Amino acid sequence: MPGTDFTATREMFHLPEGVIYLDGNSLGPMPKAAAARVQRTVTGEWAEMLIGGWTRAGWMEQPARLGDRIGRLVGAEPGHVAVGDTLSVKIHQALSAALALRPGRRVILSDEGNFPSDLYVAQALIDALGQGHELRVVPPGEVAAHVTREVAVTLLTDVDYRTGRRHDMAALTRAAHEMGALTVWDLAHSAGALPVDLAGAGADFAAGCTYKYLNGGPGAPAFVYVAPRLAASARPALAGWLGHAAPFAFEPDYRPAPGAAGMRVGTPPVLGMAALEAALDVWDRVDMAEVRARSIELSELFIAGVEAACPMLELVSPRDPDRRGSQVAFRFGDGHAAMQALIARGVVGDFRAPDIMRFGLAPLYLDEADIRRAIDVMAEVMERRLWDRPEYHARAAVT
Numbered sequence: 001m002p003g004t005d006f007t008a009t010r011e012m013f014h015l016p017e018g019v020i021y022l023d024g025n026s027l028g029p030m031p032k033a034a035a036a037r038v039q040r041t042v043t044g045e046w047a048e049m050l051i052g053g054w055t056r057a058g059w060m061e062q063p064a065r066l067g068d069r070i071g072r073l074v075g076a077e078p079g080h081v082a083v084g085d086t087l088s089v090k091i092h093q094a095l096s097a098a099l100a101l102r103p104g105r106r107v108i109l110s111d112e113g114n115f116p117s118d119l120y121v122a123q124a125l126i127d128a129l130g131q132g133h134e135l136r137v138v139p140p141g142e143v144a145a146h147v148t149r150e151v152a153v154t155l156l157t158d159v160d161y162r163t164g165r166r167h168d169m170a171a172l173t174r175a176a177h178e179m180g181a182l183t184v185w186d187l188a189h190s191a192g193a194l195p196v197d198l199a200g201a202g203a204d205f206a207a208g209c210t211y212k213y214l215n216g217g218p219g220a221p222a223f224v225y226v227a228p229r230l231a232a233s234a235r236p237a238l239a240g241w242l243g244h245a246a247p248f249a250f251e252p253d254y255r256p257a258p259g260a261a262g263m264r265v266g267t268p269p270v271l272g273m274a275a276l277e278a279a280l281d282v283w284d285r286v287d288m289a290e291v292r293a294r295s296i297e298l299s300e301l302f303i304a305g306v307e308a309a310c311p312m313l314e315l316v317s318p319r320d321p322d323r324r325g326s327q328v329a330f331r332f333g334d335g336h337a338a339m340q341a342l343i344a345r346g347v348v349g350d351f352r353a354p355d356i357m358r359f360g361l362a363p364l365y366l367d368e369a370d371i372r373r374a375i376d377v378m379a380e381v382m383e384r385r386l387w388d389r390p391e392y393h394a395r396a397a398v399t
């Protein structure tokens, strides 16, 4: 949809007064339509239709319908994305299905920048399978060199959650396929952040969450993609009745629905999907190439301004915008306290241990004036060491 109106999209989000929100990469802000949409599902559908809502309100088909709307944003073929569960669960399913498709191989290849949950899922799956699989974790820049014929599957997060460093999905997928391996791509920091072309890259499996850049709300359900060519053969280790080819036949034996539909497990989270639907109404209006161009403009402005005003902060994101996602990270020894001081002044980013200050740039609701104000606040906090107060050194459970 070329001709994205960023003034209009900004109007579609609620942001608290005085807040410059640079944390949509952790939890996207609320689309204004979400409250009424959830209310309608509760009082108009649940209250009035009761169990009839599954058919009359289309709740049962919602995972596939929303999947297709997300699929457009990540370059998936229609019919091959399903929504539900959490990203960790979807990674488990995709990884287990990939391992089952490469029975003679024992290595899961990942990188040191991967999100811990993905690595924990792999470790626990290896234990559960008990077939001697090995999780091999290498530096992000060395993944291609480590794709050998021992590798069953690469398990990679496209955009590094800390540094924003981006892999070359097409090249790494090609390298994996040349060695006979499969790929699982985690799109947590890609979906809604930059154009993704799963079909064009030849990706085998992918999964992502919808509460970060996609603004689906806290705990919004995840999505999973299975390439069409694997639809008939992919079988996850975690199965449930709604992934069955005929759930209401109540057959005792599991017979998976093909592809992403077979990755459904149990009852869809209808209330959570209602909020996600309101967010996708915004995304339906935007062109990802234009979002990407705006994201780069804003990021470049932010990096230049922060580097000029705060020489004590060290850029840890790639300087080349093509190698970055839609977030920018700086290293600072007292980064946690500095971030608390910024948040207290309305500039909301987040902190990732041990010393990373992370900022997400989301063009749907941020413009140049926001970025300039954020830079001014950062300049003041850093120059005057305003972070060095006892109240900013206490740590909360969620950073």
Ligand SMILES: *Cc1c(COP(=O)(O)O)cnc(C)c1O
Residues within 6 Å of the ligand: 086, 087, 088, 089, 114, 115, 117, 118, 157, 161, 186, 188, 189, 209, 222
């Ligand atoms: C945010 C994130 C997750 C979170 O998984 P959930 O199951 O939704 O909590 C997983 N992987 C990556 C790379 C993430 O950034």
